[in-house]
Amino acid sequence: MTQTAFKTIAVVGGSGGLGAYLVRALLAAKFDVRVISRPESQAASLSELAAAGATIVRADTSNHDQLVAALRGAEVVIASYGITTLAEQFKLIPAAAAAGVRRYVTGDFGIDPRDAKVPRPFIQFKNDVAAAAAAAGLETTRIYNASFADTTFYDWANLDVASGKITIPGDGTARTAFAHRADVAGFTAAALLHPELSKNAELAIASDILTWNEVVATARKYRPDLQVEYSPLDAIQAKIAADPNPWNTVVLQLLYIFGSGENALTHGSDADKVGYKTTHTLDSTLAAQLKQ
């Protein structure tokens, strides 16, 4: 049976880095958009999003009743919490179910867990969230985009191209994927315009799937003097193994995944499937970042 189209979409964390892109893309796709924002939040994006047509709903995201009230009437909720607060989804899921929400878009927006070669707690955690949403009776949509093209080339990953020196995990031959946050958001909105296709679906979006050596060649177009070092995967793995708590080494695990080909979206991009055309490439994103 064909599902009725979605009308109202709530975005928890809609004021955040990815969230604001999601809200703009959903508004552009003509959805009614609610940004669920904590009462104390002073996020600078809120006034711009309200001016663009989003309804800002203040709710304590740790309070079940407030969340239910904020979500009532929405057919879809998107979880766009930040990396350190993804566990808040275990509060959002029961509230979404109690509010009569139909579709839960999980707080994935990263690595495709189907590409994971070894079990990793932070990947299993995302699978657990999706399973919890399904167990609560919600339809799910999981979006995988590998790395955000516009937030990866900074210090946190030793990839600060602007500094003139980066360290590539591995030997440069592994493939890795990128999508700009604007495209992740546009793709998510396009997927939700197809309720049946995106129902209980895992969908991937990438503008580029290329080797790290090709990434370096792209960066050198704008930073010809870029120095590149390589960090052997064995050395990264040794540091991961030295810490008994895998939650302490998430960044190292990400670097390992980047350098081992586990971030290459091997299932390919589903952009065509939902009729979405990417608007940014890694090249255009690095050009914008480095020409500032």
Ligand SMILES: NC(=O)c1ccc[n+]([C@@H]2O[C@H](COP(=O)([O-])OP(=O)(O)OC[C@H]3O[C@@H](n4cnc5c(N)ncnc54)[C@H](OP(=O)(O)O)[C@@H]3O)[C@@H](O)[C@H]2O)c1
């Ligand atoms: N693939 C990649 O390269 C990559 C990189 C970064 C992030 N991501 C993913 O993108 C998604 C969004 O991450 P982001 O970095 O864009 O998020 P972010 O900028 O940190 O924004 C998160 C939002 O969560 C809201 N929030 C709700 N409850 C909260 C709580 N208890 N504590 C703190 N904030 C709370 C906040 O909104 P209010 O202040 O309005 O309440 C905040 O704006 C996540 O799924 C993350 O894993 C992927």
